[in-house]
Amino acid sequence: MQNDLAKNYKTALDSLTVYRGILNKPLVKKLYTLLGRLCMVEEDFDALLNEYNDFFYHLSQVDDYRNFKHYVITCVLYDENAFTRIVAKQNFADIDTLLLQTVENDLENLHKVAMLSSREMKDIILGGYAAISSSEKSITEKLPEWNNGLSDTRDGLSEIYHSLDQEQCWAKCIAALAKFHRANGSGDFARYKGFVWEKNSEFYGLKGLESTDPIRLSDLVGYNAERQAVLDNTKFFLKGYPANNVLLYGDRGTGKSSTVKALLNEFFAQGLRIIEIPKKYLEDYPKIIRLIRNKPQKFILFVDDLTFEDSEESFTALKAVLEGGLESRPVNTVIYATSNRRHLVKEKFSERAGLSFGDNDEVRAADTLQEKLSLADRFGITVIFSSPDKKKYLEIVEVLASIRNIEIDAKTLHNEALMWEMEHNGRSPRTARQFIDWLEAKIKGIAVE
Template structure:
């Protein structure tokens, strides 16, 4: 009986060492079950057919190209194992050369697995079950794609996938793979560039964001001076030079959050990553930092709409990270926060009165409490103020957005409608300008129907 592909493929799966974690993948698990079923002479046709369709269903569910090779390449690129961790660490240990050699051997094994085609499986089944009545059933088994012609690749994945596809021996791609992991990291941090910190049952974890806000710096109109300070600081950070934590504060709708998100979209191909942390989880900062330090990527921890009430203590955690804790300082992490307030912690007149109060219920050292609250914003090295636009600036923003969208409307009519919109809704702001242009574009498209 011919075992030219089945037995070697099963042996290749069993021989994985550094990439052994791939065996836990549901599709690879189904593939192994199919190969075992094909290799066992005591399994009946019903069991083998069931294993075949279990594998095929999993492939159809998890691979858009129906290519086993494509799926395996994704697993290789995003796998977290001793080799990939070694490459994306800040300091590489030359003594781990043996791990690299074993990883290269595993790549050749995975290449062999990727070459398993449905025709070989069907031919093997025909040998296992030579009954003529079974042949028509076997011939109708669905097939998968051996080599995909898909070119829908994101920029940071294109080069490494092309390298593997063009190589006769995947182990020859080890240097390209090392460069990829050093630049983009591994696992979650190679697959995504935007993340959010979440909690389930009291345990925090990092979740990758499939579709981050696509806004770009080119789409943002006005506030160039304010925005340039944040961009310059980010570029310094990416180049490994000293950089500051940044607080963007000011009037609502002025583009603070959009600026931060646009910077991520501009620089993620240079290794920038952004993790949004809800204000309620700021106490998790030490845990988050331990997960991100010693990686080659640069992380911005992003806190949106930051303000603390009088009974909240989370601001002490943030203060320790900004300037204080022993393990807080790490060169690959910055904090960018937005707020509508310059002073992030609410302060009350009664606290000032407490400085000279004879009321025994007042704090003795009320001045210390007041200074502690006021000091939080001071710990951000750079403070950038975004103020509401005056009428001229508001109309300039409207014109800029409308021009980028190629909306044809007389200038006087555009201004009149924009000012009317601001009166009806949220007042003059960059956000209001964008909302107005969204409405205007929809109206013009409806009129063209």
């Protein structure tokens, strides 16, 4: 009977052990429900039709549209389980044989399910019910289809995707999977480059970012010496040498945040991840480091636009982080912060003069002031990004124009660039880039006309 075939696929899913978490994936749940209905002796065709279309609807929502095999491959690569955690830290040769045998069995079952085609599913429906009417047969034949063919692969994953895509016995890919997890970690830390720490009514924890800023270091013009100091520290960190926390201080629009973001795209393949922590959540630092302490990746905890008011708890939290509390900073973690304020804390003239007369007036206000101003000194490295002078600003404009292949005489380019910065945000690399964006669009628009 054809419904015996449906039972075989359902049994393949029921047999998962190490990779059992994949059963909780939304699309796999839909397939499991559909297979369950197909296994029933007396099945309502309308209910079956509904489950089939519900499965296809959810399949059509995933990135690799209508390719069910690649959905399963993605589930395998990013599953967090005993095997993926162990091989991320241990040599493959040292893994327990019994665990490997269990994983091989899971991989074979997952491959079997991944290869389930819409044609086969239709045949199961058509051949499983003797009483199916001609109109129901016609409806079944017209049901939408998915494919299990090859497709383009994505950043840094082409090798392992290709192996699983081509191989007819996924158990043979176990060593390649171990290599992948050794290089990229497991679960969300293998799947995402960047994370943000979120706290709201719907989510609390590390949220992986599907899309991060694609900027590269080669896209950034000027400030090479400043950027090199950050780059060198990051390279030391990735190689396991002692590395410092870094404060990137300077004027707005000079590329401080872009420098940090560009590091992710340069060094992701070497195990670098970035976690952006909003300033108001700095008190959650202990929770964050417990999540990443024993991970094989290297993490930059990124705090953007860092400044403090008088009585913010986050000031105390950051101070404890930088000085090192009872719970030490893991060796796989550094803190990079950007700020427009050299001392990070707003300072008042009354504080500097020791002339505060409120109800909470301190006897030794100068000591408190010095504690506030010394916060920046607790970063091991401070890199200053100052606004460019006129000459440097025009040099940046020239380089950007050359990169974009904008053909314009130097005098006109300079005059337009200076006019732009006066009318907009002043001289900065950001202003230069905004000007070049406008100029390129203007020239291309004229050419089109």
